Amino acid sequence: MPKRNAIVRFGLVLGAALLAGSIAHAFGETGQTAPQPGVPNAQEELAFFQSNRYTSPEPPAQYVPVIPVGKDFKLVGDNGSLALYMNMETYAIQIKNKATGYVWSSVPDERAMAKEELNDDWKNVMLSPFILEYFDAEDEALATSNYRSLQGKAVAAKPIPNGMEVTYALADLGIRLTVRTALDDQGLSVTLPGDGIEEQGNGRLASIQLYPFLGAVRRADVPGYLFIPDGSGALIRFTDHQTRFDEPYVGQIYGHDMTTTGFGWSNRVSYPVFGIVHGAERNALMGTVEQGQTNAEIVAYPSGVNTNFYWISPRFEIRYAYFQPTSQSMGGINAFTKQRTEGDKQVRYAFLSGKKADYAGMAAAYRASLQARGMLPEASGAAGDGADAGDVPVQIDFLGGDIEPGILSKHVVKLTSFADAQAILEDLQRQGVRRVTAVLKGWNAGGLNGVRPAKPAYAGELGGRSGFEALRNYAQQRQIALHLYTNYTDLLGGSPRTSVRSDAARMVTDRLAEYSYVSKFVNALYKDMKGYLLRPATALRLATDDFASLREDGLTHLTLDGTGFILFSDYGGKQPVNRTEAVGAYGRLADEAAKRSLGLAINEPNDYMLKHAESILNVPMESSQFMYTTDTVPFVQMALHGVVDYYEGYANHQADPSESMLRMIEYGAYPSFILTKEPSWKLQNTPSSELFSTAYEDWAPEIKRLYDKANEALKPVRNAYMIARAVPDYGIVQVRYDNGVDIWINYTGQEYSDGTVRVPARDFAVTGGDRS
Known part of the structure; x- marks a missing residue:
């Protein structure tokens, strides 16, 4: 878990090096002159920038067809700017923007459907108010269907303020669902209340998508794109050039629940937002999952997956499938969780027009939504207390110590003592690097990966308490924000503060939430090293004690890793903790830091942790570049710039430093480095061996250069919103x-x-x- 991103970074750099070596070798054999690295010819360069790693120019404005409100649709809501209509036979909806006259529909246009050779199942899917997955309580075989295919009926439909509440009965399954669809001053909300699910027979609901075809487009019948919250943000542009894909995009909001579904890879979504554009700067909708997001996914179908339609919607998980071992040889059965997931399920749609109708407008609308819900910090630019508040900050992570095997036991390798860190900071200031945020990793007894959660005790190998106090005093005098690195999610056996049996979270299978802490691809010496997920209740208790102790030690800043983005249920104890309750526990943990006047820099935070963040670390700077995406965009940065400082990943681990610098400036991010006083080869027998270039003497000139470039570009926009x-x-x-x-x-x-x-x-x- 803590090593996965490092593996990816190392793979990118190693891959680039191997590719360059292969090219040079091939040209050497033929006697030709090898192309210079980083200097492609014009045609190669154009192809590179046309890839989905970048953003393409917006095509010229095209005609956007406008459909009228259907004659079978009845007005059921009006908030002054939007009018909501519902077909009282099919329960499809249409939303009219009263300023522009544009109509959004939950069912595709009849002319678009007529162009397709759809089977009855897909016709029913497109015309239904919901899609669901279900199973029989007896055999637990999962099936997918929809309201029309299941011959559902509406048994009640009653007006609510600016909308309708409809109760649907699926007689064959013995399931009833009550859905509320209404306008308010923020747009359209579609809600499945927690008590709006009734299961009266053997049928059990596994998941549901509400009005999934709202805004769907066939091929390029309407110009525009889908926006998906992948990495920094990605677009799927509508096109007539057909490609077949096997799978849709599925982004798990906050990652999957590892104690339920296991520790496999997850396409984590930190910000539960998505969108559709019908003509850039013409019409757009932005969807935000506001309730039930701890058990939901964003699902986007590009044209070419099953049908020729582009569509996107959230899928709410009602029950999770998991594997239940029944023997020590790992034989077992597939099962579903018995209880339904907690709370209401709600998606809210904002409808944008004119200059606001693109991904930049969505980012601004999302920022406003977060602010309205109290989910953003109140002040901006709070990452440090530098002498020149106008300068941009650079983050310097110091790796103090880490473990390596010894003859009898593991011992700590000293990599950067407290005195070394002070000497490096002094040198940076002499060079004119005026605003620094310093983070101490591996500062504690046991080093970075020896003991977790770490006790507030300063490693003797690094200078002990007296060495730390000297560094702290220097940082305070020079107005350097000094952070200690903390993590209240990973638990390593042997910590005197915890017991694996009582403090590790439990899986749904009642097994300990155990995983391989260090991948064999990072260092085979630690292939048997196990990590555990720390129970949220224990995390809160330990953090509360630590924050009091660290504040007494004169600390004013902490860096929080893991806890800001890893979210899981805990099935242990008399009162299991679900993911929504875990969000509350981590929020209280951050509140404890605030009570002690400890500012938090949070690594890769999910949206519910943003309001606690003094700064954000390792902000996503690219997308996954799935085959069906066409563009990468800085949606996250456009939403957050001017609200909270954010830093890119370590600059000394980038495959292409020049390109990385330009993207950092384009995205409004600040530079960061991880450094050691000692040479990097001393890491080779530690769990941090993927950090292949960390020695300060190697990177001092680059730190100064990158700081100056960042200052030149970003100082004028230090606390400004990115608007276009x-x-x-x-x-x-x-x-x-x-x-x-x-x-x-x-x-x-x-x-x-x-x-x-x-x-x-x-x-x-x-x-x-x-x-x-």
């Missing part, structure tokens, strides 16, 4: 901020000029605003 983004040509990006500053990025090997602004090759330019 344009791509005038492949590899050229213009980012606009609300203070009038534009940042231009040129990823290409050719100078760019539009007659007004000139951007050198592989460089940036800053224009506009008051930058005096």
Whole structure:
């Protein structure tokens, strides 16, 4: 778990190195001149920037067909800007934007459906108000169907403020569902109340998607795209150029529940938001999962998966499938959780038009939604207390010590003592790096990976308490934000503070939540090292004690890893903890830090932790680049810039430092490094052996260079909102901020000029605003 991202980073760098070596070898055999690394020819470069790693230029405005409200639809709600209509026979809905006249429909246009050779099942899917998965309580075989195919009937339909509440009966399954669809001043909400599910026979509900075809588009009948919350953000543009795909996009909100479904890979979604554009800067809808998100997924179907329609919706998990071992040889049966997942299930749609109707407008709307719900920190730019508050910060993580095997037992390898860290900070300040956030990792007795959760005791190998106090005093005098690295999610056996049997979470199978702590691909020496998930209740208790102790030691900042993004149920004890309750426990943990005036830098936080974040670490800087996506966009950054500082991943672990710097500037992120005083080879027998280049003396010039570049570009927009983004040509990006500053990025090997602004090759330019 803590090593997965490191493996990916190492793989990217190693892959780039191997590829470069292969190319050089091939050209050497033929006697030809090898192409220079990083200097592709124009055709290769164009193909690169046309890939889904970047954003393509927006195509010229095209005709967007407008459908009228259906004659069988009845007005059931009006909030002044939107009108909600419902077909009282099929219970399909249509939403009309009263300012523009544009109509959104939960069923595809009849003309679009007529162009397709759909079987009856898919016709029913598209015309149904919901899709569901279910099973029989006797044999637990999972099936997928929909309201129409199951010959469902509405047994009650009553008006509610600005909407309708409909109760559906699925007689063959013995299931009834009550769904509320209504307008309010924020848009349209579709809700399945927790008490709105009745199971009166053997049928059991496993999952449900409500109005999944709202805004669906056949091929490129309407110009536009789907927005999915993958990484920093990704688009799936509508096209007539058909490609067949095997699977849709499925993003698990907050990752899957590891104590229920196991420790396999998860396509985690930290921000439960998605969208559809019908004509860029014309019409868009943004969906936000506001209730039930701890047990939900975002599912997006590109054209070419089953049908030629693009569609996207949340899928709410009502029960989870899991494997129940019945023998020590791992024989077993597939089963479902008995209890339904907790709480209401709700998705809210905002309808955007004009200049706001694109992914940038969605990001602004999402930021406003988070602010309205109290989910963002109140102040911006709070990452440190530097002497020059206008300068951008650079984050320096110091790896103090880590374990390695010894003759009789493991011991701690000293990599950066407290005195070493102070000397490095002094050198950086002499070089003019004025604003630093310093994070101490492996500061505790036992090193980074020897004891977890770590006790607030300073490693003697690094200088002990006196060495730490000297470093703390120096940081306070120089107004450097000094953080201690903490983690209240991973539990390692042998910690004197905890017992694996009583403090490790339990799986749904009643087994301990145990996993391989270090991948054999990182270091085979630790292939048998086991980690456990720490129970949320224990995490809260230990953190409360630690925060009091650390505050007494004069600390004002902490870095929180793992706990901000790993979310799981705990089936142990007399009162099991579900994921929603775990969110509450971690929120209280962060509140305890605030009570002690401890600012938190949080690694990869899910949305429910944003309000507790003084800064965000390892912000996503790319998408997964699935085959069906067409563009990567900085949606997360456009939502958060000017609200909270965020840092990219370690700059000394990037495959292409030049490209990484440009993307950092484009995305408004700040640089970070992980450093040691000792050479990196001393890590080779530790669990941190994937950190292949950390020595400060190797990176000091690059830290200064990157800091200066970041300051030049981002200081003028330090606390500004990122409000717009344009791509005038492949590899050229213009980012606009609300203070009038534009940042231009040129990823290409050719100078760019539009007659007004000139951007050198592989460089940036800053224009506009008051930058005096």
